[in-house]
Amino acid sequence: MSSNIVTIEMEALSENQSLARGMVANYMALFDPTVDELVEVKTAVSEAVSNSIIHGYKNKQEGKIKIEISTLNKSTVSIKIIDLGCGMDNIKKAMEPMFSTMKDDELSGMGFTVMESFMDKMHVESEVDKGTVVTLIKKIDNDYGF
């Protein structure tokens, strides 16, 4: 089975967030997901992309975000969100619920928590001043159809 890799590159603009999750949702249609599964994936992608825009590129509305979607097997999709922004020195800290480096801006610090609970697996690689790669894996239950 082909892994059907689709790569999307976009500028790190806030308004592209809905475009990003919309395109991932279109790809997801190949897996015949339930409404819930689709919403979960869309939300997780939205979180990862806003992290890149707000933190990776420090909300300067410049830089590039690459999204790589691929099919691992007939029911598993992998989504990589890649930025070349500032990176994180302490991933573990960043992933704690309610932790935010920008608490004043009414950011909740729940991004990674949402990604973790809505997807089956999440992997984060990051290097300071190099960038961040977030890999999101979701298994779509299409054997039973409910």
Add this chain to the structure above:
Amino acid sequence: MEPEGVFFMKAYFEIVDNVLVVKLGGEIDHSVVGQIREDIEKTAEEYLTRHIIMDFGKVEFMDSAGIGMVLGRYNKLKDKEQKLVVCNCNDCVKRILFMAGVFTIVQYGDNLMCALDLLSEEDEL
């Protein structure tokens, strides 16, 4: 009258007595919360309303940016001893807010009537 059809505006306001009802719609993410926040603040100031009800009835999508928006309003109001009530959330909105424990501090009503009732109960006490 509430606009029919496609919901272009992200926030649309109604005032009931001293309560500002914020009817939210569309997709709520980081690209729009700033504007919504500003609109709510400006409207509340202009019409000197006391409490705020956030009605999520027409929201199709929300990510964690919505948590910050709700908690931000809650904190602002709490300082002035005013109340925030959230109502009419669909399952995905509810799930996100629940995850952050928003409903442990912010009151929830199933619909706008319930939300208004919650506030009038408060005022009688």
